[in-house]
Amino acid sequence: MNIINTGKEKDCLIVSVEGRMDAVSTPEFEQTLGGWIDEGNIRFIVDLAGLDYISSAGLRGILTSVKRLKAEGGQIVLTTLHGTVKEVFEISGFSTIIPIFESVEDALQEM
Amino acid sequence: MPEIKSAAKIEHLKRLIEFVAGHAEMAGFTVNRINKIKLVAEEVLVNIFQYAYPGTDGDVVLDCRSEDDVGLILEISDNGIPFNILEFPDPDVTTDFSEREIGGLGVLFVKEMVDEARYRRKGNSNILTLIFRKE
Numbered sequence: 001m002n003i004i005n006t007g008k009e010k011d012c013l014i015v016s017v018e019g020r021m022d023a024v025s026t027p028e029f030e031q032t033l034g035g036w037i038d039e040g041n042i043r044f045i046v047d048l049a050g051l052d053y054i055s056s057a058g059l060r061g062i063l064t065s066v067k068r069l070k071a072e073g074g075q076i077v078l079t080t081l082h083g084t085v086k087e088v089f090e091i092s093g094f095s096t097i098i099p100i101f102e103s104v105e106d107a108l109q110e111m
Numbered sequence: 112m113p114e115i116k117s118a119a120k121i122e123h124l125k126r127l128i129e130f131v132a133g134h135a136e137m138a139g140f141t142v143n144r145i146n147k148i149k150l151v152a153e154e155v156l157v158n159i160f161q162y163a164y165p166g167t168d169g170d171v172v173l174d175c176r177s178e179d180d181v182g183l184i185l186e187i188s189d190n191g192i193p194f195n196i197l198e199f200p201d202p203d204v205t206t207d208f209s210e211r212e213i214g215g216l217g218v219l220f221v222k223e224m225v226d227e228a229r230y231r232r233k234g235n236s237n238i239l240t241l242i243f244r245k246e
Binding site: 022023024052053055056057059060083084087088091092093096 | 121124125143146147149150153154157204205216217219220223
């Protein structure tokens, strides 16, 4: 898994996650995002265009970050889900509890 | 039946998933289906790693074969405490996220993404048989 800070716009940190979010790699997502939250970032657009795979461990990592940001008055939105990743979000009901947009541009318009 | 045996520990997850994915690929499944097969295998294995051997170590065994008229048959067995993942209650996927418990989501993916699943307890073993049909 790669997690990359691709820039800041409208006070949102735009983050791209690539590869796999599984039981092994997800702690790295939580730690990296946690580090950015510690630095004072509380609004995130997480672009999943490059994410090929996510398991319940990956969802757990995202939910942990969502809850932490909620407590700090922040927010995470997700963009560009596809394939199995999109299906996993639908089956789990996560599509209804986390805002999801078609593209980073769409997300920026709403932020 | 091609078989792989491993200590039931998270550091072996990647190797075990690759074993399953290799067989799914040979059986001719699409990339999308292979991702689902990997997901099911991960959810079952992680559950075994976390709960099958409380306070002790143990193994997990994967058997994988493909049959032309059935599809891919994956058998996952361990010698841990008796546990039938298929009887685990489904999570409520309609609650607000603040109350959302994540436990059980993996089980839901297993149930949604396999075509057929059977559990049996044989001697000291939990044996889960998962069938992925060819479309």
